[in-house]
Amino acid sequence: MKMTTAYETGTFVGRAWRPDVEGPSLVTVRDGELIDITSKRVPTMRDLLDLSDPVAHARSASGEAIASVDAVMARPAGGSDEVHLLAPCDLQAVKACGVTFARSMIERVIEERAAGDATRAETIRARMTAIIGDSLRNLKAGSPEAAGVKAALIDEGVWSQYLEVGIGPDAEVFTKAQPLSSVGWGAAVGLHPISRWNNPEPEIVLAVSADGRIKGATLGNDVNLRDVEGRSALLLGKAKDNNASCAIGPFIRLFDETYSIDDVRHADLDLLIEGPDGFHLKGASTMREISRDPLDLVAQTIGSHHQYPDGLMLFMGTLFAPVEDRGEPGQGFTHKIGDVVTISSPALGSLVNTVRLSTDCPPWTFGTAALMRNLAKRGLL
Incomplete structure (x- = not known):
């Protein structure tokens, strides 16, 4: 089945690296093609989500076809010399809610x-x-x-x-990653090398504008270092925010006549882990069992008590916690380097990443300053 099948219904937007401009572009999916809709009016995903009607803009904006979705997803995420998908967020804060199931x-x-x-x-x-x-x-x-x-x-x-x-009444909300540090579809996802007990966390991630409105949703892997966080909750930041430890994508599906917050509330997620040793593990998570409503999680994150002028991406937690033994009895599941993790949901497509050590993943070098300079060079600021 072609990868584009999942994106034929709905309004999907994302970000792609363009080697010819040495930087990222805002894209939408039309007829199986990635269409670059970056403009001076809307140069970033932050700007698109801040529009009163991002769906209308994504559908009507003029643009340039830069690659087919099938071609991009037929190969691993490459370096700077080929078009590849990035995490669909840019200037947004990347936040996460824990223990929501x-x-x-x-x-x-x-x-x-x-x-x-x-x-x-x-x-x-x-x-x-x-x-x-x-x-x-x-x-x-x-x-x-x-x-x-x-x-x-x-x-x-x-x-x-x-x-x-x-x-209890108050949700846990923490910072998962820095703006622009998340990796996208096909990229390596990183484990801090001090961890020996860890697992993926398949989640739905909400795309929230600066005024607190939910504009759409995507998939995410909030990598979990069970031993590090388990030693002390004060190690949460060290366990969560590492090089390449946050994967988001492949696209944000905007809320429109085909997709709404109720679809998020009833979403099912599937997880597949394929190890280099022949190991296979399948798991599932359903938003139907979440203990807090998505609107409540957003309200506890952004409001009069805390503002995010560039919006935010909000991981909503996971029901999935693998307990099956992978090796010795009683040891439970933990990753092996080279595991391929696929998180999928019918309405959002599939997010695929390969597990590496954070120290072996490509270093994060393209930050906010680099983005601003690149956009200015292209005449978009």
């Missing part, structure tokens, strides 16, 4: 209580399952039922700070 909250508690030791995880998991059973399914954070589950866990001596953000 009550069931996956248990894995965070396990990470903390195991202090980053994968060998202790299975014993702790069995004990907690015996305490709460299936009571976390469809549990809504901040509800009386959530307070009851929290009380039961505390009574059993398994209190954790993750309980507070997982089922």
Whole structure:
């Protein structure tokens, strides 16, 4: 099946590297082609999402065909000498909400209580399952039922700070990556070399304008270093914000007559991990089980208490936490270098990345200053 099939319905926008201009361009998908719609009026994704009607602009703006979607996705993301997809965001802050699925909250508690030791995880998991059973399914954070589950866990001596953000009234919101540092479709995704217990986190990512309006959604991999964060929550920044540790893409699907926030609320995500050792793991996550509504997560991130003048991308958390043993019994899952991770959803397409160490991924060198200079050189500022 051609890759363009997923993008034939809806309004998709993104960013692509153009070697002939030595910089990124704003693109939309039309009839299987990447159309460069960069202009002096709308030079960046930030500017497109800030329009009152980005859909109308994406559909009507004049542009230049620079490559077919199939051709670009038929090869790995290349260097600066060929057209390739970038993360579809640019000047936006990249934020993430953690512990938004009550069931996956248990894995965070396990990470903390195991202090980053994968060998202790299975014993702790069995004990907690015996305490709460299936009571976390469809549990809504901040509800009386959530307070009851929290009380039961505390009574059993398994209190954790993750309980507070997982089922309490206030969401966890943290900085996942710096503007322009996220990698896109086909690129290497990085693990900090100090980690020995880690996994992908398939998520839907909201594209939010400066005034707090959700303009669309895409896919993301919020790489999780279970041992690092498990040792101490104060290591969250070190665990999350590393070279190439944030993958977003391939495109932002704008909200239009074919796609809305309700489609996000009911979205299903599939995960496939294919290892260089022949290992295969399939997983799934569904937004139907999220403990906090997407609109609530956005409201807790941006508002009178915090402004983002260039907008933001917001990871909404994941239900997926792999517990299957990959090697020795009781060790659970962890990545191997060379794993190919595919995160897919019918309405958003597929995000494909290969796992490397952050120290082996291409260094991040094209930042805000480089973008501004490039746009100015092209007469777009």
